[in-house]
Each structure stands twice: as C-alpha cells, then as structure tokens.
Amino acid sequence: MYWADELASTVDGPQVVNDSKTPSGTVHVGSLRGPVILDVIARALRDRGVPTTLLYGVDDMDPMDAQALLTPDAVEREMGRPLSRVADQVGDCHASYARHHAQIFIDIFDGLGIRPDRYYWMSDIYPSGALDPFIRTALDRAEVVRDLYRRISRVERPAGWLPISVVCHTCGKVGTTLARDWDGATVAFECVPDYVTWASGCGTIGRIAPFGGAAKLPWNLEWAAQWSLFGVTIEPCGKDLATAGGSRDRSDALAREVFDREPPRNLAYEFLNIGGRKMSTSKGRGAAAHEIAEVLPPEQLRLLFLRPRPNQVIEFDPDGTDAVPRVFDEFDRLAGAAAGREVKGELPADADRIFRYALLDPSADVAAEASRYRPAFAHLALLAQIPGVDVAGRVTAEKGTELSVEERRILEERLAAVAGWLDSYAPERARIEIRRDALPxxxxxxxxxxxxxxxxxxxxxxxxxxxxxxxxxxxxxxxxxxxxxxxxxxxxxxxxxxxxxxxxxxxxxxxxxxxxxxxxxxxxxxxxxxxxxxxxxxxxxxxxxxxxxx
RNA sequence: GGGCCCGUAGCUCAACGGUAGAGCGGGGGACUCUUAAUCCCUAGGUUCAGAGUUCGAAUCUCUGCGGGCUCACCA
CATH class of the missing domain: 1.10.10.350 (Arc Repressor Mutant, subunit A)
Incomplete structure (x- = not known):
C-alpha cells in the first residue's frame, strides 16, 4: 500500500496535521519535500473519511540569524531580533522581513496545490496570550527542562537557566537574552553582548513578565507547546531533526514530561540531494525552488517528492542529465495507466494512488486528467529548437484532434519547462545547433x-x-x-x-x-x-x- | 562519536518472503515520410561480502565493507 494510505489506515479519530517553518531566507527545492508529504498525508486521511485539519505555522518570532540577507548597515541592528520585527529588506509592501519571506513560501505551496486550512503566525499567537499557560508551566518546571536537555542531548545549561527568551525592551533582540530567577510573575534577564556569535546584545538588565509576546519559548519547547495548543496528532519532520538525541527527541520528551501530552505521530523524511551533494541555498544552480520550478511544473514536482517512500533519499541531478525529462515521462506513464492505456514497462505498485496525489487539485476528476493529451517532453524539446516550426500545430496534428483548453495549458506549461531546461540543464546531446560557420x-x-x-x-x-x-x-x-x-x-x-x-x-x-x-x-x-x-x-x-x- | 538512508544489468531505479524486472543507453533489424518518432529482437546481473532464520531471501536478523546525508551552539 502507498505509504500515506498506510499511515492513514492506522489512525483513530479526527486528525490535526501540522508543520511549521522559519521564514528566514530563500526556499530551496529540498525544503518542499516536507510540505508535499504533509499535503499527501492530509489528502490520504480525507480520502478515508477521516476529519482532518491541516495547519502550517510561521515561526516568525524566531531571531534573525541570516546575515547575508541583510543590508550591511542593518546587520548590527537587526541580527537577533524577531523576524516579524525586522524590516522588509526588499521594501515591496510587506509589513516585515518575515511577512515577505513567508509570502514566498506560501505562494510556492499554493502553486503546488498545498492549501493548509490555516496558516498561523507565532507573532500573532504570542501576543494573544494563548501560549502564556505553556510559558508558565515551562518556567515552573525549568529544572525538568534542564534535566531533559542534559539527558536527551547531553546539553548542559548554566545553573539558574530558564527556558525562555525575553525580547529585550531596549534593543528588541530575542536571540541575545538570558533569563533567571522566575518568581511566579516575572523573570530577571540580561541582554548579553556575546551570548551568541551571530548577534550582540545591548547589555540591558531588568525584570519583565514574560507573557503576551514579551518573550518566546526556546524552539523545542515552542514546538511542543504548538502541539498542545493546536492538538496536533501528526507532524512529519526532516531527518536533520529526527536524529537520535536531536530536536524531535527533545521536543517529544518535553511534550511528555513538561506539558503532559503524547507528542504527535512522527514521520521522518529524508532529504533531496542535488547531484549527490546536499542542497545548499548559497552554492550551485538548481538549489532555489523557483529555479527548479522553471523546469518542473507543479504536478511533476509533486511527483518527484511523493513517489519515493519518505525515508528514502531522493537523488535529483538535473544538470546535464535526463533527470528532468524522466520525471515528465514517469508522470505521463502514470497518466497513461490511469487512463487505461497500454503503458510500456512496469508500473509502481500504487500507480493509481501516486498519480492522484500528484495532481494539483485533490478533487480533480482523475480519469479526465489522465486522459489529457500530453506531448512527450523530449519531443517538445526537439520541436522547440527548430526555427519556424508551429509547435502547437504539430502537436495538434499528432494528437489528431483539436487540443482542449486544458491541453493547451499543459502544452504551454511544458514548452516553458522545455525552454528552461534547454537554457540551463540540458545535456549537449539534447541540443541541436546548425553549424553555420563551416561544414562539421x-x-x-x-x-x-x-x-x-x-x-x-x-x-x-x-x-x-x-x-x-x-x-x-x-x-x-x-x-x-x-x-x-x-x-x-x-x-x-x-x-x-x-x-x-x-x-x-x-x-x-x-x-x-x-x-x-x-x-x-x-x-x-x-x-x-x-x-x-x-x-x-x-x-x-x-x-x-x-x-x-x- | 550517535542517528538515518543507500549499495540490484553501463545509468536511473522497481520488485520488499516464492523461479531477478523496467526505462534510458548499448547492440541487431524494420520503416517513401513524427527518422532523438514508431515497431520488433537483444542485456544472461555470484541482487556489496559473510553468517543466521526459513521448505524457500535481493526481500527478515546479525556482522563486516563501501558510499551519502544528518546531529552534537542556535533555530
């Protein structure tokens, strides 16, 4: 059985599926695997009639820590402040740096057919007071938290350390403060100049009631608190977090021992590697999500992520290979099979499910989608390179009847992908060039x-x-x-x-x-x-x- | 050092307990018209190694080897 259907078959009662992300920088392709998995799980649950809520959190109270994305004069001032309070560097009408970057991934998700029932913003949640009870509990049980960090991750916190990050009322930074002395109403804090390497505190010392947005929980506690606050029952996470003694273990234990609640079902997923190496936003082409989106339309991109089992690494190397055409061909084979056509080669065991989940619209008429005419990618790549060819005309002739509106859209989409592919990834053998200068x-x-x-x-x-x-x-x-x-x-x-x-x-x-x-x-x-x-x-x-x- | 994943035909992968498959590439053939299309034929690979479980293992267990990623400060 397809992995998501298998997961869906084992749950009991209504489900809340959740994931969250820090809106700190560029979205690279690899980071889209989680959201696609999240979406497929939600679809699989709903398919079985399980009442399901899909949530997506924007962790915009996290401190700014990506210096490269700030203008030089803003580094000293903004590093360490909550992302929601950092000014938008682009200045295109977003309320904050966080809003700008979150909008980017929200738009990408939307384009991939991933539509959470609700996006929640931590910069809204904290001021609402919804997390205050959890902050109070965490402070009351600070010793339990300390012990747990030591036990699970061998991380030693200084004596008197409290699991809370106060927002300094002088410099506005949250990543630089150290709190102690919880008296049941307030904590003492210091904005430490060299607490972290990437930001410097202003030295302010004071007391503050850490509620209503005046402070934020450290990441692992915040995660566990989100689970309790929203009643999360399933939350997948990447293998960087799922490692033994890592973040997920810590948050699971915090949920149990501090907030007295079973953590949600986990589903650890592997990464996507480009050319055998880990993805990096900073180096090499093909890392940014929008670059891959130029050569892989949404449904093909979904397929790339949902076809392998989550615990399997995806090796994707578009550069100079036929990796991109292969995804299209695989999609077309699945479509062919779903349409009841004879298909070459073997099909994956759950071909019908995989095709359904690859479709953008969860309520699409699968048979109708499957039967649409989809010209082969390699064929289009060829046609596109011949000067003066009426590609749409050729494709229509090959189909034998007029293209439907939807088929025209598919053609346009593929031609755009072909252009992008020929432009930046296609191997030499896929390129044709008329040797004008001299006889070859x-x-x-x-x-x-x-x-x-x-x-x-x-x-x-x-x-x-x-x-x-x-x-x-x-x-x-x-x-x-x-x-x-x-x-x-x-x-x-x-x-x-x-x-x-x-x-x-x-x-x-x-x-x-x-x-x-x-x-x-x-x-x-x-x-x-x-x-x-x-x-x-x-x-x-x-x-x-x-x-x-x- | 801990964790996870992988190691199957040249390449990319599928089979996940029941005689090892596909796509592409390669090789051979057909074609007066989609010539990077279409159609037919072809790959004989000790399924990394060893041990174990089983009537039977690529498939389960253990060990080893090799490769990759990841964690150990913060989020």
Whole structure:
C-alpha cells in the first residue's frame, strides 16, 4: 500500500496535521519535500473519511540569524531580533522581513496545490496570550527542562537557566537574552553582548513578565507547546531533526514530561540531494525552488517528492542529465495507466494512488486528467529548437484532434519547462545547433554513396526549390529512392552535414527553416564539391573537399 | 562519536518472503515520410561480502565493507 494510505489506515479519530517553518531566507527545492508529504498525508486521511485539519505555522518570532540577507548597515541592528520585527529588506509592501519571506513560501505551496486550512503566525499567537499557560508551566518546571536537555542531548545549561527568551525592551533582540530567577510573575534577564556569535546584545538588565509576546519559548519547547495548543496528532519532520538525541527527541520528551501530552505521530523524511551533494541555498544552480520550478511544473514536482517512500533519499541531478525529462515521462506513464492505456514497462505498485496525489487539485476528476493529451517532453524539446516550426500545430496534428483548453495549458506549461531546461540543464546531446560557420568535421566520415546522394539532392533542390517542410521531405525521399540509398543513410548524411551528428529533428522542416542558398551550398560542400571554385570557403570546407576528392 | 538512508544489468531505479524486472543507453533489424518518432529482437546481473532464520531471501536478523546525508551552539 502507498505509504500515506498506510499511515492513514492506522489512525483513530479526527486528525490535526501540522508543520511549521522559519521564514528566514530563500526556499530551496529540498525544503518542499516536507510540505508535499504533509499535503499527501492530509489528502490520504480525507480520502478515508477521516476529519482532518491541516495547519502550517510561521515561526516568525524566531531571531534573525541570516546575515547575508541583510543590508550591511542593518546587520548590527537587526541580527537577533524577531523576524516579524525586522524590516522588509526588499521594501515591496510587506509589513516585515518575515511577512515577505513567508509570502514566498506560501505562494510556492499554493502553486503546488498545498492549501493548509490555516496558516498561523507565532507573532500573532504570542501576543494573544494563548501560549502564556505553556510559558508558565515551562518556567515552573525549568529544572525538568534542564534535566531533559542534559539527558536527551547531553546539553548542559548554566545553573539558574530558564527556558525562555525575553525580547529585550531596549534593543528588541530575542536571540541575545538570558533569563533567571522566575518568581511566579516575572523573570530577571540580561541582554548579553556575546551570548551568541551571530548577534550582540545591548547589555540591558531588568525584570519583565514574560507573557503576551514579551518573550518566546526556546524552539523545542515552542514546538511542543504548538502541539498542545493546536492538538496536533501528526507532524512529519526532516531527518536533520529526527536524529537520535536531536530536536524531535527533545521536543517529544518535553511534550511528555513538561506539558503532559503524547507528542504527535512522527514521520521522518529524508532529504533531496542535488547531484549527490546536499542542497545548499548559497552554492550551485538548481538549489532555489523557483529555479527548479522553471523546469518542473507543479504536478511533476509533486511527483518527484511523493513517489519515493519518505525515508528514502531522493537523488535529483538535473544538470546535464535526463533527470528532468524522466520525471515528465514517469508522470505521463502514470497518466497513461490511469487512463487505461497500454503503458510500456512496469508500473509502481500504487500507480493509481501516486498519480492522484500528484495532481494539483485533490478533487480533480482523475480519469479526465489522465486522459489529457500530453506531448512527450523530449519531443517538445526537439520541436522547440527548430526555427519556424508551429509547435502547437504539430502537436495538434499528432494528437489528431483539436487540443482542449486544458491541453493547451499543459502544452504551454511544458514548452516553458522545455525552454528552461534547454537554457540551463540540458545535456549537449539534447541540443541541436546548425553549424553555420563551416561544414562539421564529422562529415569526413560520410560514405561515397552519401556524398553522391547529397550532391544529387543539391542539384534537385536548385532546379525546383522546395517551398515547405513537406516539400523538402518529399524531395529527400524521392532523391534517395532514385539513388537507391536507404532512407536511414540519407537522413544520416543530412544531419551530419548540418548538425555534425547522425540524427536530428525531422529533416524537411529543418531544411525549410534555412535559406535555400545556404542549404544548397552546404549540401555541395558535404558532397565534396567546391561550391565556388577558387573561392575562399573556410578551412573546414576546404579540407573536407580535399579528402573527398582524394 | 550517535542517528538515518543507500549499495540490484553501463545509468536511473522497481520488485520488499516464492523461479531477478523496467526505462534510458548499448547492440541487431524494420520503416517513401513524427527518422532523438514508431515497431520488433537483444542485456544472461555470484541482487556489496559473510553468517543466521526459513521448505524457500535481493526481500527478515546479525556482522563486516563501501558510499551519502544528518546531529552534537542556535533555530
């Protein structure tokens, strides 16, 4: 059974599925695996009739710690302040840095068909007082928390340490404060200059009631408090958190021992690696989510993430490989199978479920979606590179009937992906380029029969210049037949002459897209003729001519 | 050092207890018209190694080897 359906089959009663994210910087592709898994779990639950709420938290009370994303003059002032209170660096009408960056991932999620029932913002939750009871409990049980950090993670907190981060009322930083002396109403705190390396406190000392937004819980406690506050029953998390003695273990224990509640069901998921290496936002292309989105439309991106079991690493290396076309092909195979068509090769065990979950709209008519005409990616990549080809017209002709509105949209979407792929990832062999400058050196390998045929074709084309791709195509076959040259050798010769390779796009269109003079000259050059006796025709052409004659 | 994942045909992966499969690539063939399409044929791989459980293991257990990621300050 498909992993999400399996999970869904084991739950009891209504479910609250939750995840949250700190809106601190660029969203890279790998970080989309969690949200897709979250969404698929929610869909699987609802599919079985389990009442399900999907929540997504924005941890915007977390301190700013990404210096690279601040303007230089803002670093000293903003590092360590809650993200919700850092000014938007872009200045495009967002209330804060956090709102700006959160909007980016909310938009990405939306584009992927991930629509939580509710986004909650910690900068709203804290001031509302909803977390005050949890803050109080955490402070009352500070010793339990300390002991637990020591026991689970071997992290030693200083004596008197309290599990609370006060927002300094002088400098507004939350990442730099150290609290002690909980008297049941207030705590003493100090804004320490060198408490953390990435931000410096202002030295303020004081007392404060840590409620209603005046302070925030440390991360692991905040996590556990969210579970209690929202009644979370399922929360997946990445393997960086799920490691033994790591964050999840800590929060699980805090939930049990401090907030007296069973933690939600966990589902640890592996990462996505690009080219065998871990993803990094800062280095290498292909890391940012929007870059991958240029070559993988939403449904294909969903498929990439939901097809493997969550605990399996996904190796995705789009650079110079057929990784991108493969995702499309896999999607099309699944669609074909779902539509009841004969499909080549073996299908995954849960092909129908996987296809359903890959669709953007959870309530889509699967059969209708599956039956849409989807031109193969590699085929489009080819068509897109031939100048002057009416791609939509070709695709319509291949389908046999008019494209529906939805099919046109799919075509447009794929053409955009093709363009992006050819632009930044496609391997050389997927690119076709007309060798305008000179006859490709590969032409030296042409056989005498091919050369003779090329010459004949040049003569025929000069006598009656073909006016269209179809006309060229017909002429190619006619001349080949007259010369008793097999079609394969004839076409092969053409590709070598113009592209320097033995195969290529439909030759008729290719030739029709070029100027007639150039085509005839090139055919003659490849045939071993001097197209302008005594003329200076370039080194490559001259050399090949010599060899052919000799 | 701890944790997780992986190690199956050249490549990417599927089979997760019952005679090892697919796609792509490669090789061979067909094709007067989608020539990077379509169709047919072809891969004989000690399923990393060893031990164990079982009537039977790529599939479960243990050990080892190799590779990858991750955690150990903060969030």
């Amino acid at each position: 050196a590969e032409a030296a390998a042409l056989g005498e029969d091919q050369r003779a045929w090329l010459g004949a074709l040049a003569r025929a084309a000069e006598e009656t210049p073909p006016a269209s791709g179809d006309a060229w195509q017909a002429l190619i076959f006619a001349v080949a037949e007259a010369a008793a040259l097999p079609a394969g050798r004839a076409f092969g010769a053409l590709y070598v002459a113009f592209l320097g390779r033995t195969n290529g796009p439909r030759a008729g269109w290719l030739l029709a897209s070029l100027e007639a003079d150039f085509v005839v000259d090139r055919l003659r050059a490849a045939a071993g003729w001097r197209d302008r006796p005594g003329g200076n025709d370039g080194a490559a052409g001259g050399r090949d001519t010599t060899e052919a004659v000799g």
